[in-house]
Amino acid sequence: MAAGKTIIASLGAMVTSLLTLGCCLPLTFLGAAGLAGASVFLSAARPWLLGLSVVLLVAGAFLVYRGMKCRARQGRIAVVLLCLAAVLVVLLLYFPQVLAGLLADISSQQKGPAGQPSLSSLTSENFEQLRTAFNKASGDVREVLLLSPT
């Protein structure tokens, strides 16, 4: 019974922590389901989801601890799932941008929104391309944004 609760807590922690990446996953199916706003909602709810995943993780750990104290046999699946959930939550807490970027890009070859050129990595060798693009747009008002991905 306790193993079942641990599994539920672990899966809950995994799901809620993965939902924090909702802003960054290719959730095209949500658009098809008329839920395109879900991505925006998930992005706004990120701190709450992360908090919930930590709470669920602690609850799962407590159940395992209590089971050990009572010398009850722990379900192997429950313990493995709890460990996996812990790893996932820690990764998402400390390296959210890396995971989000990886997951988002696994499914897409072209990095960048449709209708735009692909994201270009600037180096000393190709930096000229930014200058060329800037000058090519003379006649337009140009804005350069300096941004951090996170």
Add this chain to the structure above:
Amino acid sequence: MCAKSYFFRRRDQHVCGGASAVRDVLKQNPNPHIRVFAVWEPILPTDYSSPGSGVLARLSDPRVEQYWDKNHLFAERLASRLKADEGHPQPTCCNRHGIQWDEVAVYGQEARWDSQLPRAIFFGWSCGSCA
């Protein structure tokens, strides 16, 4: 119409909040004679890699071109331009270890980038005044 109100048409609106704010401004302003160059650079400790598709999608307008500037090449050029020209408008926002970020620089229609960056009309996320 001066360039900054050309872009920030709604002067009553205080535009803050980085890429999402710019997305909103672009949505409200369909003028095709606006080009945005979004230069993403690693600034915060969590900026381990180039932005993923989800981050890039914050600026999905076709008038935007996006770049990943791992070595802060643009920020360096901007800093040297600011240093060389005392009368240049000064950035209003964030500087971390000498690197400018979370900033918008607006350039007029006639601006041309030759050996040095041209003079920006203004910096910052707020609308300011054209007068």
